[in-house]
Amino acid sequence: MRMLEVLIVGGGVMGAATAYALARRGRRVLLLEQFAIGHARGSSHGLSRQIGCAYPQLYYTRLAKAAYQAWADLEADTGQRLVIKTGALALGAADLRYLRACASNLAAAGVPFESLSAPELRARFPQLAISDQTIGLYQPDGGILPASRCVATFIEQARRYGAAIASGVRVERVMPDGSGARVDASGATYRAQRVIITAGSYTPLLLRSLSLSFPLLITREQSAFFLPRDRRLGNLPVISDFGDDETNPPLICFPDLGEGVKAERLGVGTLVRNPYEPPPLPDPVENDQIARRLNQTLPGYAARLLRAETCRMTHTPDGDFLIDRHPEFGQIVIAIPCIGHGFKLAPLIGEMLADLAIDGSTACDITPFRLNRMLNRQVYT
Ligand SMILES: Cc1cc2nc3c(=O)[nH]c(=O)nc-3n(C[C@H](O)[C@H](O)[C@H](O)COP(=O)(O)OP(=O)(O)OC[C@H]3O[C@@H](n4cnc5c(N)ncnc54)[C@H](O)[C@@H]3O)c2cc1C
Incomplete structure (x- = not known):
């Protein structure tokens, strides 16, 4: 052999x-x-994964910054465009410590970003529902990887x-x-x-x-795709909305790349006991919850559910x-x-x-x- x-x-x-x-x-x-x-x-x-450098741990921010060069090398080697720069916006009012840690790490790693107040967010992104307490971090280089x-x-x-x-x-x-x-x-x-x-x-x-x-938790996460009410409203960054209330799951929402707006709630996955069990169909109740959560961040933005997909996460x-x-x-x-x-x-x-x-x-x-x-x-x- x-x-x-x-x-x-x-x-x-x-x-x-x-x-x-x-x-x-x-x-x-x-x-x-x-x-x-x-x-x-x-x-x-799947269609998309977010790329950006906003992390509360400096070591991930530094790695993510370095990853841009690694993707650029792959793009140069293949002649394919893989990083779609839409901008990335992290929003929240509930856990400001998290966002402040991300801001301080972006600054320490020399990643270009803007801190935006509630009035600035409303002026820049009128589609978003922004409470007076909300702050935002906008990374212009953030975007999407077609997974x-x-x-x-x-x-x-x-x-x-x-x-x-x-x-x-x-x-x-x-x-x-x-x-x-x-x-x-x-x-x-x-x-x-x-x-x-x-x-x-x-x-x-x-x-x-x-x-x-050692203990590893495996969860099944669900993403739902929605037809935007008006495709001209499509010019949004990738949005991570941590919301006003810590009991409300954060939302991540990807702009429409032609297959609808993709949204998922974070931290609500269901436990997978046996990885070989056939994946069940996406849960319609979770689709409704995602639609409701999306409506809190982008009121009236999503017109109709197009489809949903699931994916596994492995948690240490x-x-x-x-x-x-x-x-x-x-x-x-x-x-x-x-x-x-x-x-x-x-x-x-x-x-x-x-x-x-x-x-x-x-x-x-x-x-x-x-x-x-x-x-x-x-x-x-
Ligand atoms: C819902 C969701 C959203 C996410 N969003 C983001 C995001 O926005 N940005 C981001 O950066 N990351 C994101 N991630 C994380 C990212 O997708 C994962 O980190 C990454 O895909 C993990 O890849 P992997 O190759 O380790 O695992 P996998 O993709 O699971 O690959 C493991 C492979 O090993 C194969 N395999 C397993 N056992 C065997 C065996 N015994 N013999 C042969 N083959 C085997 C499996 O079939 C599988 O193909 C997200 C993940 C999920 C689930």
């Missing part, structure tokens, strides 16, 4: 970006995906640089084997010097054979990513950046994972993402 250099488990955006990073460096890489590339039973499918197209681009480009991509192959087990690893998948056995696990919500099943166990106990080598078997690298904001960082995370697999370390600071913090952790924050 031929020894592979690097085997990647999972062809969502993280696995695809990692295959691209490795193949571009001339590494021999095989990516195994259990379903078809672009399927809807993970976290990376499924980004994954397809990484895969296509990885192939062009020589990566082998196999879909419909389910990895059952990853096991350390000398200085490399053995991978059992759909009746075949592979050996590789390095294995990278980017398996999203399916990761806990693979960690069992690696004697790793402290809400930070996990990106690290296995504590005992350093030839195995694990990444769980599938909390609700990882997509924008995918090209950087792909480089980090490639560094960790090939060099054993990365120049990016992954201190907040280390695996050790997760062991013996039971409590969700």
Whole structure:
């Protein structure tokens, strides 16, 4: 059996970006995906993900700023436009500490942005309902990544640089084997010097054979698309509205790119106990709730529900990513950046994972993402 250099488990955006990073460096890489590339039973499918740098943690703001260059490099390499700059607006009156922390981090990282008062917000965005207490942070470079197209681009480009991509192959087990690893998948056995696990919500099943166990919560989140009442009103930024009342779930709303205004409520996902259970149809009650919440931010803006889709999130106990080598078997690298904001960082995370697999370390600071913090952790924050 031929020894592979690097085997990647999972062809969502993280696995695809990692295959691209490795193949571009001339590494021999095989990516195994259990379903078809672009399927809807993970976290990376769909029309849009937000890109922007407003975070209450400076390390994410810095990473997001660096990610813009990584996307620009991919765009230059492929001739495709992937970052659609619509501007991004974060709004709120309930948790001003959160927005002030974001503002201070944007300033510290040197990201261009404006702080807007309630009267300034009303003048600039008359479509929005703005209470007197509301403040806004506007990042002109914020925007949208066409999610499924980004994954397809990484895969296509990885192939062009020589990566082998196999879909419909389910990895059952990853096991350390000398200085490399053995991978059992759909009746075949592979050996590789390095294995990278980017398996999203399916990761806990693979960690069992690696004697790793820590609590991960998997939720199903729903997005709904609405026909705007008047398409001429479409010139909006991506809006994250934290609202006036902390008991009301925040809303994220994407401008119409031709398929309607996309909206989702944050923090209301339903628990997924078994990642292999067939995804249920989108919940009509949640569609109504999204419509109601959207109407609070943009009164009368949405005319009619067009469609809805669901997507998985994988939550670590402290809400930070996990990106690290296995504590005992350093030839195995694990990444769980599938909390609700990882997509924008995918090209950087792909480089980090490639560094960790090939060099054993990365120049990016992954201190907040280390695996050790997760062991013996039971409590969700
Ligand atoms: C509703 C929602 C909104 C979001 N909004 C944003 C946003 O606005 N901005 C942002 O930056 N991020 C956002 N995110 C987060 C972002 O989408 C995720 O961080 C990212 O998609 C995670 O990608 P992944 O490759 O880690 O996981 P996945 O996309 O789930 O990929 C994992 C892949 O591994 C495969 N796999 C698993 N097990 C096996 C196995 N045993 N054998 C073979 N293959 C296997 C799976 O089939 C899957 O294709 C959002 C996420 C959700 C759910």
